[in-house]
Amino acid sequence: MPTAAKPTILVVEDNPPLARIYREYLEADGYTVATVGTGAEVSAAVERERPAVIVLDLKLPDMDGLDVLKALHAEVPGIPVVVATAHGSISVAVDAMREGAFDFLVKPFTAARLTVTVRNAREKSELASMVERYRRELDRDGFHDFIGASAEMQAVYRMIESVAPSRASVFLTGESGTGKELAADAIHKASPRRARRLVAINCAAIPKDLLESEIFGHVRGAFTGATMDREGAAHQADGGTLFLDEICEMPVDLQAKLLRFVQTGLVQPVGGSRQEKVDVRIIAATNRDPLAEVQAGRFREDLYYRLHVVPVHLPALRDREDDALLIARRFLVQMAAEEGKRFTAFAPEVEARIRAFDWPGNVRQLQNVIRNIVVLHDGTEVTAAMLPEPLRSGTAPAATPSQAAVASPGAPPAAPPPATPSHPPRGEVGEGTIQHAHARTHNDVPRAAALLEISPSTIYRKLQQWKTGDGA
Amino acid sequence: MTAAGALLDHAVVDDMIAAMRPGAFGPILRSLEADHAARMGRIGVAASVGDLAALAGEAHDLASTLGSFGGMEAAGLARRLVDAARAGDRAAVGALLPSVMRTADATLAALRDRYGPR
Structure with a gap:
């Protein structure tokens, strides 16, 4: 049965008997131990051994232990370092703590003092990396192209x-x-x-x-x-x-x-x-x-x-807390750059409307609305007057995609009302609207889809259904 | 032999051995003996040439090492030697050095007698 690899502790100690004692204490507590006797060897040993904790004697033959600690803190800040210092060198230990040491041990110390300190260092390090991992996962405002x-x-x-x-x-x-x-x-x-x-x-x-x-x-x-x-x-x-x-x-x-x-x-x-x-x-x-x-x-x-x-x-975008605003801001900056416009932000009122809107066409609809604003207007801030209906009036949060796409000031002529007298169900666009948009765009399905803020594949599917008489 | 009890804190050594795997202490004691011989040699050289900085460094290590093995008296004397050497007090160094070396050797002998191979 495979067993989990034992964590490695790197002991930096130039005194051979003491290094052997620490090795024994730590191995008896279930660790793998690597030892080096000089500061110059530390960096390579860290690279090679990937230790969970480093026990560092502050008095080394070739360099000051505090300098080694500083270098470790800069190179591998996630690895906790426990410093070992002689009796009467407490001020040095305090300096080491200021330089980021996890804890210090005053020589001579017992096996229990060493193993408990190393265990605490490991636990703190694991907790810190766990918190960091959760923070990274929970605070992500994007993932691949999302x-x-x-x-x-x-x-x-x-x-x-x-x-x-x-x-x-x-x-x-x-x-x-x-x-x-x-x-x-x-x-x-x-x-x-x-x-x-x-x-x-x-x-x-x-x-x-x-x-x-x-x-x-x-x-x-x-x-x-x-x-x-x-x-x-x-x-x-x-x-x-x-x-x-x-x-x-x-x-x-x-x-x-x-x-x-x-x-x-x-x-x-x-x-x-x-x-x-x-x-x-x-x-x-x-x-x-x-x-x-x-x-x-x-x-x-x-x-x-x-x-x-x-x-x-x-x-659905309406179920994603404040994502609509986050996405809108990203799209605004990105599309302004693409279109050579100066837009950098939304007016507070616009942000409120983006938040409150139902976005039946989801991100694609939002994308098209922002594109519409950026193409048809100029300025540094998007104002409420630039919003296409029904965002502008803010009265119809459950608008259909076709309604959201048209009737902006200066926008191309809007598609006519659907052929059916009543509104289509939410998220659905009627045959008349699609056929009209299809014709207006000279049978260019992607452009018709952009106009109606629906997926091109929806149009392809509908056209196929109507052609074969399968019904909508 | 009567000095052994005062030179060594047996509880320290017994706890140390108890925290190790069986048979681990013997090689450590041999390592200590080799290290001790070399260190005493370096202390002698540093003292003979009057290199107080080197003497302070070696005495500092001697205190740490023997203290870890329960040699509290030798460790205490070695720390006083460190202080004297760092202060540049050659008279105090001269006075302390013989007792430091004698006590250190006696501590090692006591360790060997009590915990070495029979």
């Missing part, structure tokens, strides 16, 4: 860090604009697979009849237009990560093939007969409730349980 300091996002960061090293499938859920793509990217980058590719497939953006070929590839002649063999995403992601976004939009017959792939790791290109084994980690994502999709019969239950190994939910 911006956010809220407790909700700290939980997401920790979950990503925990799951990244394994090859377990991850199922990301969250509303549009919450950062599912960023999460997939962060998991891949924090994983041992980072040197290989992260290949992303948006299951809603690719026509159904081409999706199988996109994932598994095809052989020449497999279908009209297949003029040559083509490698699919699963093959491209070998050794890396395959990100299947909007997985719930995948046709049910293809779900069966994906299930087989998840179970076996075997790739069979469309039209081919040969199977090839690949090593792929799968991250799936959806903005729907995947279990509801299973219950509605639109998503295979067996595939759901294969993919839903580690669920990670990306919280």
Whole structure:
């Protein structure tokens, strides 16, 4: 049974009998002990031994122990140093404490005095590093490409860090604009697979009849237009990560093939007969409730349980404490630099409105609002008059994304009201609005998406649904 | 032999041995003997050439070492020698030196008699 490595104590003592006594005391207390007899040897010994604690005699043959202590404090401030000094040298010990020594021992000292002092030094050091670790984790205002300091996002960061090293499938859920793509990217980058590719497939953006070929590839002649063999995403992601976004939009017959792939790791290109084994980690994502999709019969239950190994939910921006303001400030500085503008801050009233707003389109909506302000206005401070509706009036916190994107002073003409007489459900944009924006942008889906502050993949999905008559 | 009790604080040595693994003290005592012989030689040289700084340094180490082994009387005398040497009081150094060396040697002999190999 493997045992944990014993912590090493470095004893710096030029007196051989005393060095041997201290070694005996410490080894009997369960430590590994390294000893050196000169100050010149200390730095290399610290590098080599990585001690948990250093016991330093202040009287060394080649240099002043206080100088050694100062150097240690500068080079390895996290390693506690206990100084040993002779009877009658208390003033030197006090100087050592001022220089950062953890404690001092007056010679001669007993075994108990040494081991208790070393134990205390270790415990204090471990507590300090634990506090530092928690502070680092809990105070993070960003993680990979995420911006956010809220407790909700700290939980997401920790979950990503925990799951990244394994090859377990991850199922990301969250509303549009919450950062599912960023999460997939962060998991891949924090994983041992980072040197290989992260290949992303948006299951809603690719026509159904081409999706199988996109994932598994095809052989020449497999279908009209297949003029040559083509490698699919699963093959491209070998050794890396395959990100299947909007997985719930995948046709049910293809779900069966994906299930087989998840179970076996075997790739069979469309039209081919040969199977090839690949090593792929799968991250799936959806903005729907995947279990509801299973219950509605639109998503295979067996595939759901294969993919839903580690669920990670990306919280909506409205549920993320003060993150909206933090993100807005970052975007403002970043976009002002990109656009050559002078904006550096928001007026207090604007900050209050950003905090109070519901952000149904989440971070993507916030991003577009800030871009809108930066592009259309100038100054050093963003004022309430620069805000697009409904942020400007501050009366409709639960606005739809389309409402938030338009009607800013000087902004391009707003999209007309949706074709339906009533507002669409929160976070949903009606067919009329999408079709109008699509036409106004000359069928440029990304631009239409930016105008409406929704994901381009949402538009692709809707267009596909309307085209095939599946309904919205 | 009667001096051994006064020269050594047996409780210090007994506690030291109790805190070590069995058999560990023998090699340490041999290390002390080798170190002691060398140190007494260096003290003799420093005294003969009148190098009070070197003498103070060696006496300082002697006090620490013998004090750690329960040699409280020798440690006390050695500390007085340190003070005299640092003060440049050659007369006091001359007066103390013989007793320091004699007591240090006697302390080591007492350690050997009591805790050395039989």
